[in-house]
Structure formats: C-alpha cells, structure tokens
Amino acid sequence: MPELPEVHALAADLDGRLGRRVVERFDVTSFAALKTFDPPVSALHGMRVAGVGRHGKFLDVTLRPDADESADGDAGADLHLIIHLARAGWIRWRDAAPVPAARPRGRSAGPLAARLVLDDGSGVDITEAGTKKSLAIYLVRDPADVPGIARLGPDPLAPEFTEEVFAGILSAAGRAQIKGVLRNQSLIAGIGNAYSDEILWAAKMSPFKPANMPAADVRTLYEATGRMLREALERADGLKASELKAEKKSNLNVHARFGEACPVCGDTIRQVIYADSTFQYCPTCQTGGKPLADRVLSRLLK
Structure with a gap:
C-alpha cells in the first residue's frame, strides 16, 4: 500500500505531467471503485488540471473550468478528483493516446479501474491488482466531502505537528x-x-x-x-x-x-x-x- 512518502512523490510527479493540461475524458471501468455520482464524471470534460496534491494517503487532482472556453469568462467552481489507492492500486502514466476504455461493468474490468485522457492524447491509468478490490475514486466539490479525508488526523510532516x-x-x-x-x-x-x-x-x-x-x-x-x-x-x-x-x-x-x-x-x-x-x-x-x-x-x- 502506498503511504505518505510514495503518495507525496506521486502527487509531485503527476503535478508535473498533468498540470495545466485539459481533460478530454475520464472513463471509469470499475463501477465499484467510483464512490460518488454528483457531480458526474462527465463534468471533467474540458476542465483544466490546476494542480495535484495529497491529504494523508489520498491523491487530490484539482480541476478548474477553462476560462478561455467559458462564454462569460467566469472560471466557475473547482472540482477535486480524489483517489485512494488502497492496498493494490497504482497510477500509470501513458504518453500515447490509449485505446478507448471499455464501458463500465458491474464488476472490475481487470486491473484497469479508470482512465484519464488529456487533450494531447496522454494521460493516466488508475489500476488495481488482485481480486480484493478496495481502491476508491471520488469526484467532489470539496475534499472534505470525502469521509476519509474529513476524519484525517494531523499530517506528521506538517509544521503544526509538534x-x-x-x-x-x-x-x-x-x-x-x-x-x-x-x-x-x-x-x-x-x-x-x-x-x-x-x-x-x-x-x-x-x-x-x-x-x-x-x-x-x-x-x-x-x-x-x-x-x-x-x-x-x-x-x-x-x-x-x-x-x-x-x-x-x-x-x-x-x-x-x-x-x-x-x-x-x-x-x-x-x-x-x-x-x-x-x-x-x-x-x-x-x-x-x-x-x-x-x-x-x-x-x-x-
């Protein structure tokens, strides 16, 4: 299971790769992995990645409406794609445009749980090995809307952790x-x-x-x-x-x-x-x- 050091490094790596790119689509192939329904994952289309951070062992991809494509120039509200990799989840970067992911099924479609595709064809696969599936994906307006984040204790590397x-x-x-x-x-x-x-x-x-x-x-x-x-x-x-x-x-x-x-x-x-x-x-x-x-x-x- 990735812990604080690995999730921190993952966030930094993804921030450098995803930062400022526009989302082409987000496909979920493991219905059980997606824990939220409002807003729908289709809301990510056309949003720009503003940054990637973490909360404990949760990855937080912050997405922002692209002001350049907004009719009134209003940037609107951010969304947060929250990922908890659990015991066997991982993130895999793809340089080339992948084959479109399969439509969601009742159970996990193999190791691929979800796929984020950017406007240049690159993107990431969110995978989970094994048969015991506990990876969790949330799309929320506020990270605190994720129960696991809302109840987190202090970060042991934060200055206030004295x-x-x-x-x-x-x-x-x-x-x-x-x-x-x-x-x-x-x-x-x-x-x-x-x-x-x-x-x-x-x-x-x-x-x-x-x-x-x-x-x-x-x-x-x-x-x-x-x-x-x-x-x-x-x-x-x-x-x-x-x-x-x-x-x-x-x-x-x-x-x-x-x-x-x-x-x-x-x-x-x-x-x-x-x-x-x-x-x-x-x-x-x-x-x-x-x-x-x-x-x-x-x-x-x-």
Missing part, C-alpha cells in the same frame, strides 16, 4: 498498542503498515508498547517518525511513478524482511500475523530479545 501535539495523541490513546495508533488515520495521517514498522524499529520500541508512554519515549518516537518519513521523502524526490515501488522496497529495514538479518544487530527479523495484515520487527532491537506472541501461530500450535 512534539506536544504528538504527546497529546499518545496520551489520549491510553493503553492502545503503539503500532495501531501510528496506523490510525484518524489520529495521524499517512502512516501505514510499512512505515510504522520502520519507525518503531528506528525508535527501538515494541509494536505492542502502550501509547501512553514516558516523555523521554515520546521524544524518541517523535524524532524517529520525522526522520524515517523525511528520509523516505528525500529518496523518492524526483522519481517517476514507475520507480517508486522498487525504491520503497529496496530501502526498508525490517518491514517485509521476515527471516532476514537486522541491519543493525544481525538478529533474525520476526513477524506477527493478524487476520488481514502482517508486521515485522527485530527482537534484539525492539523487544529485549523476546519474540512477540503471534496469534496465528498460537492457534496452529493448539
């Missing part, structure tokens, strides 16, 4: 496990399974540690959060969308490294499996050498 704000979030979470708190988008926006593993490894903290922790630990975790996210942003800066997945995977220290050696202490990286996710950690660096309880393994051993 150590004091972070401490307040952790204190309010009480004895909730810190791994889950870092991933909770309503508390902190943009951090997912991979970077929460990386942050906790850098902070030398157990994923099961209670969120309400001593001030010294709060500072350690706050600094690790900023450092790991900024380093990932720096690595992703200037990369094309097609290069981001490989860059992320090659620079992870513990996440998705089960069975490999920790790059700091050399201990074997272990994992915990839940119903719908898996996380990794280093026992020596994070849990005093003790393996964490793996609920799936525990059930198998009964």
Whole structure:
C-alpha cells in the first residue's frame, strides 16, 4: 500500500505531467471503485488540471473550468478528483493516446479501474491488482466531502505537528498498542503498515508498547517518525511513478524482511500475523530479545 512518502512523490510527479493540461475524458471501468455520482464524471470534460496534491494517503487532482472556453469568462467552481489507492492500486502514466476504455461493468474490468485522457492524447491509468478490490475514486466539490479525508488526523510532516501535539495523541490513546495508533488515520495521517514498522524499529520500541508512554519515549518516537518519513521523502524526490515501488522496497529495514538479518544487530527479523495484515520487527532491537506472541501461530500450535 502506498503511504505518505510514495503518495507525496506521486502527487509531485503527476503535478508535473498533468498540470495545466485539459481533460478530454475520464472513463471509469470499475463501477465499484467510483464512490460518488454528483457531480458526474462527465463534468471533467474540458476542465483544466490546476494542480495535484495529497491529504494523508489520498491523491487530490484539482480541476478548474477553462476560462478561455467559458462564454462569460467566469472560471466557475473547482472540482477535486480524489483517489485512494488502497492496498493494490497504482497510477500509470501513458504518453500515447490509449485505446478507448471499455464501458463500465458491474464488476472490475481487470486491473484497469479508470482512465484519464488529456487533450494531447496522454494521460493516466488508475489500476488495481488482485481480486480484493478496495481502491476508491471520488469526484467532489470539496475534499472534505470525502469521509476519509474529513476524519484525517494531523499530517506528521506538517509544521503544526509538534512534539506536544504528538504527546497529546499518545496520551489520549491510553493503553492502545503503539503500532495501531501510528496506523490510525484518524489520529495521524499517512502512516501505514510499512512505515510504522520502520519507525518503531528506528525508535527501538515494541509494536505492542502502550501509547501512553514516558516523555523521554515520546521524544524518541517523535524524532524517529520525522526522520524515517523525511528520509523516505528525500529518496523518492524526483522519481517517476514507475520507480517508486522498487525504491520503497529496496530501502526498508525490517518491514517485509521476515527471516532476514537486522541491519543493525544481525538478529533474525520476526513477524506477527493478524487476520488481514502482517508486521515485522527485530527482537534484539525492539523487544529485549523476546519474540512477540503471534496469534496465528498460537492457534496452529493448539
């Protein structure tokens, strides 16, 4: 799943490619992916891309009526094409004019979920691999109309995300496990399974540690959060969308490294499996050498 650093880099790449271009059409081939109906996607025809940004892990393509084509010169109201790539979604740039997309069907038409075509024939494909489809596309007048954006917590790289704000979030979470708190988008926006593993490894903290922790630990975790996210942003800066997945995977220290050696202490990286996710950690660096309880393994051993 793309997280804050990858979505930030995707937004920058798309902003350079889409910026100031006019939309020829927007075809949706996965009916389930489109979560809104008003305004209709046909409203995008003839609108100009004003910019591409992000809200947490949501991409935001801002579109503006083309004043040059408006009879009265009124620029009108902006629209926002919001994309949440979920676990297996991605954006693929196309230089050449694509074959027209198929008409929407009741279920996803293969990996292609939607296609944005620009006035010069270039554009982007929004795709989703696998059979479990959770990619979401919204066309709204205000980003806050998207429920997931409306309930987002603060951005961990924003200037207002101070150590004091972070401490307040952790204190309010009480004895909730810190791994889950870092991933909770309503508390902190943009951090997912991979970077929460990386942050906790850098902070030398157990994923099961209670969120309400001593001030010294709060500072350690706050600094690790900023450092790991900024380093990932720096690595992703200037990369094309097609290069981001490989860059992320090659620079992870513990996440998705089960069975490999920790790059700091050399201990074997272990994992915990839940119903719908898996996380990794280093026992020596994070849990005093003790393996964490793996609920799936525990059930198998009964």
